[in-house]
Amino acid sequence: MLNFLLLLGGALLIALVAGQLVALVVGQTRALRAQAFSAQVGRDLLLTSLASARRAQRKADEAGAPWSGIRKFSVAKKVPDRGDACSFYLTPHDKKPLPPFKPGQYLTFELEIPGQKKKVIRCYSLSDRLNPDYYRVTIKRCPPSKPEHPAGLSSNFFHDHIQEGTILDVKAPGGHFFLDTSKEGPVVLISAGVGITPCLSMMNELIALGSKREIWWFFGCRNSADHIMKDHVVELAAKNENIRVHVCYSAPGPDDKEGVDYQHKGRVTVDLFKELLPSNNYDYFMCGPGPFMESITTALTAWGVPDDRVHFEAFGPASVKKKAAAPAATTADAAAAPAFKITFGKSNKVVAWDRAAANILEFATSQGVALPSGCCAGQCGTCVTAIRSGNVTYAQEPGSKPEPGTCLACVALPAGDLVLDA
Ligand SMILES: Cc1cc2nc3c(=O)[nH]c(=O)nc-3n(C[C@H](O)[C@H](O)[C@H](O)COP(=O)(O)OP(=O)(O)OC[C@H]3O[C@@H](n4cnc5c(N)ncnc54)[C@H](O)[C@@H]3O)c2cc1C
Ligand code: FES
The missing domain is CATH 2.40.30.10 (Translation factors)
Known part of the structure; x- marks a missing residue:
């Protein structure tokens, strides 16, 4: 009997140890499986995210994402x-x-x-x-x-x-001067000389889109020798009924024929618009030399065209004053405010801010302080100038954000006394 009990106990002990061993092995196998599973999931996730990154990159490449820098x-x-x-x-x-x-x-x-x-x-x-x-x-x-x-x-x-x-x-x-091609309203394009370039892009885009917008294009230059893209413009005017091109030659050459090479002798003026356009109710897009744009914008305002319907691009610092800066110079508050003191540290110049100046770049140039410039529209970052003390404001948010402690002189205005590292 004792032997039987001992045998039973031994068998039970062996079964217990064996059960524990089996449980251990099963547990370890499960753990290993779980590990393998989670590693697999990790690998799958990695592959999925790599694939989706590749897809996103491909999509961006296909769409041609804008690049930063050069x-x-x-x-x-x-x-x-x-x-x-x-x-x-x-x-x-x-x-x-x-x-x-x-x-x-x-x-x-x-x-x-x-x-x-x-x-x-x-x-x-x-x-x-x-x-x-x-x-x-x-x-x-x-x-x-x-x-x-x-x-x-x-x-x-x-x-x-x-x-x-x-x-x-x-x-x-980049740039803020562009035509919104999703709109349908009538437009007047006005260009002189090489100022034809952005208007060419607008015109070519409208034609490619099959736009039926009412489009008037006034272009001024001296004569046919100066008439950039003449053949292209003549052709697109002939092929598109909704486009009316009026070319003004200020000094027609001996072979230039009115009605063929050009439509009007003289310069582009708002008087010509009054003669030809059924009303002043258009969006105006303008690019050309500074004095030309100044005279046109002044005359458009006098004709009752609201400022927000006149869009222009200046091709350099000596061009038309940025309208965006005008309010600071004209409000009663600004007129009553004490004159700000502008110090050009490197140039050893302390001068009173001129409220008629459109921006710090223009003001610096008028004071004989040369600052580098590119776009003159707060886009390219060329005119970045360090501020030693004081603050600036921007009438319009600059496209390229200046680093703290610096300003984009071409679009900045002083908010008080200012010391510039220029
Ligand atoms: C947004 C934008 C778009 C533009 N698009 C076009 C475009 O489509 N096509 C185009 O042709 N241009 C365009 N421009 C103008 C272009 O960027 C240049 O300003 C232009 O080509 C003149 O640059 P430059 O280096 O040849 O002349 P710069 O070397 O800048 O000289 C300009 C003038 O300054 C004179 N000058 C040089 N030294 C002195 C000095 N010491 N004192 C006084 N005067 C001096 C020169 O004789 C010259 O007449 C655009 C400008 C902007 C801002
Ligand atoms: S000149 Fe381009 S940002 Fe000022």
Whole structure:
């Protein structure tokens, strides 16, 4: 009996140990399986997120996401035009798709020009609609402003040294002067000289979209020798009933025929609009030399066109005053306020702020303090200036955000006494 009990106890003990061993093995197997499962899940998740990142990248590439900083472009084609202008067709060196842009926007170039200590930064409007294969800019040679001054640095460099195959450093399209092609309202485009470029982009885009908007285009230049993109514009006017092109030659050449090469002798004026347009109820988009735009904007205001329907692009600091800055200069508060003291630290100049100045860049230039500039629209960042003390305001939020302690002089106004590192 004792033996039997001992045997039973032993058997029970063995069964218990065996059960525990089995439980341990099963438990470990489960744990290992769970580990393997979770590793698999981790791998799957990783693969899924990689795939979705790749998909997002592919999508961005297909749509052509805008790039930040510099992208390399090759000059695919260089086509000389009338009016000492030349078009440059640019293709991305990385062969990836081009991001879309709004017609009227521009590219910013950083040029390394021999003999210049720093990179030369200049903006050029996109002169065609978005084409999947290229961006196009059209650049006019800038002559010396006075015989003793050098000819324009960048424009002449483009004409003389940028050839097919040259690689250029380009910032993404930008700018606030553009046509909203989702709207249907009638528009008047007004351009003079090389100011034709953003309007060309607008016109080409509207035509490509099959827009039936009522479009008037007033273009002024001296004569047919200066008439940039003449054949293209004549052709698009002939083919599109909704587009009325009126060309004004201020000094027609001996072979220029009125009614053929041009429609009006003289300059583009608001009197001409009053004669031809059924009303003043249009959106006006304008680009040309400063005095030309100033005279047109003043006359449009006098004709009763609200400010928010007049859009313009200035091609440089000496051009039309930015309207956005006007309120600060004209309100009773501003007139009554004490004059701010502006100190240009490096130049050792302390001067009273001129309330008629459109921005700090313009004011600095008028005081003989040279600040670098590019777009003059708060986009390219070229005019960034360090502030030693004081604050600035922006009538319009700058497109490229300045670092704390600096300002974009081309769109900034002093908010009080200001000491600039300039
Ligand atoms: C948004 C935007 C879009 C633009 N789009 C176009 C476009 O589509 N096409 C186009 O052709 N241009 C365009 N421009 C103008 C372009 O950016 C340049 O300003 C233009 O090409 C002149 O640059 P530059 O380097 O050739 O001349 P700069 O070297 O800047 O010289 C300009 C003028 O200053 C004179 N000058 C030089 N030194 C002195 C001195 N010491 N004192 C006084 N005067 C001096 C020169 O003789 C010249 O007449 C655009 C500008 C902007 C801001
Ligand atoms: S000149 Fe381009 S941001 Fe001021």
